[in-house]
Amino acid sequence: MHAGQWRVEIFLSEEEDRTHAVARLHTAAGELTADGTARRNPADRDVPEIGDELAAARALSALAHRLLETVAEDIEGVTRRPVRLDS
Template sequence: MRYSTVGWHIELEFQEDDQHTRAAALLRLPDGTEVRTHGHASRHRIDPNQPRVGEEIAAARALNELAMQLLTKAHGEIDQVSGRTSHPINV
């Protein structure tokens, strides 16, 4: 069996203030479809200011939402082609 290599690139951008971090994720699929998601993180006022940690949490939440949207998209395509309802497995 031969495998072909396919690459997808995800862009992440962050907006931050002293207590909030917002991540925006963008995935462009080879067919031209774009999937956009967001994630948020908030720092409690008594916690130390660690911007990277806020970015990691916000990014993880955006990527988790991206994964869920991709599963929904894939199952919609399966349903359309097969004429039946597919059942996604929870991640």
């Protein structure tokens, strides 16, 4: 049986009408990082939580894609055959 724990951190910053998120995945094997950005239309109300949520969602989505790419590379390294993973 195998058990483990991975940790994801999300760092948020805001500048003018933009919110930026960095999602960082920590595993025993290393770390993966991805970014996401949200931009508020100047005509919209300023609701910081929405920008945070959208930027974080985009960063997590990008992180998931990076993880799938890493898995494909790892499988190819073991099997020595091309791999295509569908999300």
